[in-house]
Amino acid sequence: MATTRLFSPLQLREVVFRNRIMAAPMWQYAGRDWRPTDWHLMNLGRLADGGSGVVFQEGTTVERRACGTVGDLGIWDDAAVPHLRRLVDMMQSCGAVPGIQLMHAGRKARQKPPDEGRGALERSPAIADWDAWDVIAPSAIALAGDGAAAPREMTLTDIQAVIDAFVAGARRAAQAGYQVLDLHAAHGYLLHTFLSPLSNRRSDAYGGSLANRMRLVLEIVEGIRGVWSAAHPLFVRLSCIDGTAGGWEMADSVTLVRELQRLGVDLIDCSAGGIAGSPLPAGQSARYGYQVELAATIRRETGVPTSAVGLIVHAAHAERILQEGACDLVALARELIHNPNWPLDAALKLDDDTGYRVMRTRGSFWLERRAATVPGLRPSTVGDGA
Numbered sequence: 028m029a030t031t032r033l034f035s036p037l038q039l040r041e042v043v044f045r046n047r048i049m050a051a052p053m054w055q056y057a058g059r060d061w062r063p064t065d066w067h068l069m070n071l072g073r074l075a076d077g078g079s080g081v082v083f084q085e086g087t088t089v090e091r092r093a094c095g096t097v098g099d100l101g102i103w104d105d106a107a108v109p110h111l112r113r114l115v116d117m118m119q120s121c122g123a124v125p126g127i128q129l130m131h132a133g134r135k136a137r138q139k140p141p142d143e144g145r146g147a148l149e150r151s152p153a154i155a156d157w158d159a160w161d162v163i164a165p166s167a168i169a170l171a172g173d174g175a176a177a178p179r180e181m182t183l184t185d186i187q188a189v190i191d192a193f194v195a196g197a198r199r200a201a202q203a204g205y206q207v208l209d210l211h212a213a214h215g216y217l218l219h220t221f222l223s224p225l226s227n228r229r230s231d232a233y234g235g236s237l238a239n240r241m242r243l244v245l246e247i248v249e250g251i252r253g254v255w256s257a258a259h260p261l262f263v264r265l266s267c268i269d270g271t272a273g274g275w276e277m278a279d280s281v282t283l284v285r286e287l288q289r290l291g292v293d294l295i296d297c298s299a300g301g302i303a304g305s306p307l308p309a310g311q312s313a314r315y316g317y318q319v320e321l322a323a324t325i326r327r328e329t330g331v332p333t334s335a336v337g338l339i340v341h342a343a344h345a346e347r348i349l350q351e352g353a354c355d356l357v358a359l360a361r362e363l364i365h366n367p368n369w370p371l372d373a374a375l376k377l378d379d380d381t382g383y384r385v386m387r388t389r390g391s392f393w394l395e396r397r398a399a400t401v402p403g404l405r406p407s408t409v410g411d412g413a
C-alpha cells in the first residue's frame with residue numbers, strides 16, 4: 028500500500044497508473060527510416076522498469092513533413108504499427124502504462140539535431156525525399172534565429188491533410204496498443220504556432236480571433252476522440268504561456284482547456300515557451316519546478332487534471348507539489364536520463380511502503396532479499412548506510 032501521494036495510483040478513464048510519476052516524452056534522434064530501433068526498446072524499457080507509472084514515447088510524427096529532424100519516429104503508415112507494438116509490449120511487461128506523444132514540427136521541421144547545433148538542415152543526397160519534407164506553418168513567418176527561410180503558409184487543403192494525419196496517427200497508436208495519447212500543442216511546433224498570435228497571422232477561419240486560432244487544435248482533438256477508445260485517456264501538452272508580449276497567455280490557455288475538456292481531454296500536460304525565446308521573465312533563469320505554477324493555475328481555474336514538468340528533480344519536492352494540489356502527475360525528463368530508477372529511489376527516500384516493489388520485474392525480489400541480509404542497507408543512490 029502506498030503511503031505517499033507520489034505512489035498512490037491514479038485512475039483516468041479505465042486506465043490505472045501505478046503511481047504519479049510520468050516519464051516525459053524525449054526525442055532520441057535514433058530512428059532509422061522513421062522506425063524505432065533497439066535503442067528505443069532499451070530506453071523505454073529501462074524507464075518502464077525503473078518504476079514510472081506512465082512512460083511516454085518521444086514526439087512521434089504524423090506525416091513525413093512533420094519530422095523535426097533526421098532520426099525522428101513516424102506513424103504515418105500502417106507498416107509502423109508492428110514496430111511500435113514491440114515498444115508497447117516492453118513497457119507494459121514492466122508495469123508501466125505505455126504512452127505516445129503525437130506531433131507535427133511545423134516551422135521547426137527539417138532542422139539539424141541539437142548535437143549538430145540545430146538551425147536549418149542543408150539539402151543532402153542522404154535525404155532522398157527532401158522535397159516531400161515541406162516546411163509548413165499557419166503563416167510565412169520564419170523562426171527567429173535559425174537561419175531558415177520562411178515556412179510555406181498552409182492552404183486549407185494542407186490543414187485538412189494535417190487533421191487527417193493526426194487522426195490516422197491516433198488510430199494507428201490505438202492499434203499498436205498505447206493506452207494514453209499526448210497531443211503535442213506546445214514548444215513552438217505546428218499546433219502551438221496556430222494558437223499563438225505571434226506566429227499565426229491568417230485571415231481565414233484558422234486565424235485572427237482566439238476562437239479561430241484554437242480551431243485546428245479543437246478539430247484535431249475531436250477527430251482523435253472519434254478513433255481513440257473511450258476507455259483510454261487523452262492528454263494535451265500546452266505551452267500555457269509564450270512569455271512574450273503579444274503572445275499566448277494564461278487566460279487563453281484557460282479558455283482553451285475548458286473547450287478541450289468538453290471534447291474529452293482528460294489531462295493537460297503543462298509546459299511553456301517555444302515560439303520566441305525563453306518563457307521566463309527577463310533576467311530570470313529556470314529554478315526547481317519553474318513551471319509548476321502553470322499546472323496549478325490550470326488545475327485551479329478549470330478543474331481539469333494536470334501534470335507539471337520542468338526541473339522536478341527531488342522526491343520530496345515531487346511529493347510536496349502533489350500534496351499542495353498543483354497537479355495530478357509529476358513529469359520528469361532529464362532526471363530520468365540521469366537515473367531511470369528514480370521512482371525506486373523516491374519510494375525509499377520517502378519511506379513509502381511500496382519500497383522495492385515499485386519495480387515489477389525480477390529486480391525487486393533481489394533488492395528486497397539483499398535489504399534483509401544486511402540490516403539498514405541502503406542503495407548507493409539513496410544513502411551511505413555503511
Ligand SMILES: Cc1cc2nc3c(=O)[nH]c(=O)nc-3n(C[C@H](O)[C@H](O)[C@H](O)COP(=O)(O)O)c2cc1C
Nearest residue numbers: 051052053054085086336337338339359360361362
Ligand atoms: C532529450 C530531450 C528530448 C525531448 N523531447 C521532447 C519531446 O519529444 N516532446 C516534448 O513535448 N518535449 C520534449 N522534451 C522536453 C521534456 O519533455 C521536458 O518538458 C523538459 O525537458 C523539462 O523537463 P526536465 O527539467 O525534467 O528535463 C525533451 C527534452 C529532452 C531533454
